[in-house]
Amino acid sequence: MMRKYRDIKYTLTRSKRKTASIYIERNGRVSVIVPKTLTTKEVEELIERKRKWIYTSLAEWHDMNATKVKREFVNGEGFLYLGRSYRLKRVREQETPLLLKDGYFCLRTGNISRRAANVAFREFYRDKGKQRIPDRVAYFADRMGVSIEGIKVIDLKNHWASCSPSGFLNFHWKCMMAPLTILDYIIVHELAHLIHANHTMTFWNEVDKILQDYGERKEWLKVNGAGMDL
DSSP states (O other): OEEEETTEEEEEEEESOSSOEEEEOTTSOEEEEEETTOOHHHHHHHHHHTHHHHHHHHHHHHHHHTTOOOOOOSTTOEEEETTEEEEEEEESOOSSSEEEETTEEEEEOSSOOHHHHHHHHHHHHHHHHHHHHHHHHHHHHHHHTOOOOEEEEEOOTTOSEEEOTTSEEEEEGGGGGSOHHHHHHHHHHHHHHTTOSSOSHHHHHHHHHHOTTHHHHHHHHHHHGGGSOO
């Protein structure tokens, strides 16, 4: 449910965490996560203290999303996979709805609707994620000394990934549009949350132990994330 404090609209989540955080979600919403004990007045005081940061972050979000591309399922349109853009080719004879073949995304024609084409691409990315992500997770989990209970590749709306304290990881199918270096950053980011739940300095130090250039990867995702869509 959306709330409003003066001119700032936000969503509020109360959790067992000990610290409060404010995020700008990928859809441009302001998300406030606070301990259950915080009162409404204390939440509003937090927003007031962070007002300048919220304004700046929202302005950056609007700048980055101004160039967001809505892709069309026509011959020659470019679609991302692991950081590369592949042109679309509509073909008549093909067993499966979508294949990546000979440097092209080959989409089976017929009376295929935009919705059906969208579903075909989502399934492609989901299947590729199920094939690639578990091996990368296992590799980094071993290096970081954490245990994983399960992995899913799903639609996470406005998050690239999520994890539960018990070790279940979820990844957005859109992650498969990113270069492998960025996919690794998303994975390490989530695994670090199994050690430190919040985005504190100790959390980022944990990420830095594995990816010394995590800042560059984080910035790449921030700048290019809006283009990773259908």
